[in-house]
Amino acid sequence: MKSPHSEFLGWDHYAREYARRLEAANAVGHPEWVELPASRREAKGAGMYFTGKPCKNGHISPRYSMGCCRACQMGQ
Template identity: 55%
Template sequence: MTHRDFESWDEYNRRLKAATAAGHPEWVRLAATIKEAEGDRPYFTGKECKHGHVSPRYKSSKCMVCGLNGL
């Protein structure tokens, strides 16, 4: 990632707040977008999925919680 690709401090802080509120501040270290994730690696947007979960996602667009619960 180059400096030009950095998401911005505002976006980083938003993701950090979401990760901390979910009890996992380490999630902010994951890629921020599906493009950055490359392949099957998880990424963390900090936004709720359609079921209201805030957790990392996979390329399939399923959040980890939805995948574990079969949603």
């Protein structure tokens, strides 16, 4: 049986991910987005999360729990 817990990747991994998300948020002028959860799982279906990665249409924007990004939802 597979463990329900994910493997710990080390503190350096999490620091690099945070720095990458912060850089992406600053690049689009919204450093506050880094305070959002980093994944859909962390958001637990209660709002938005910010991965810092572009969506399939190239937007770097927070995503809703349903998966689409805010820019796509707004029709940009």
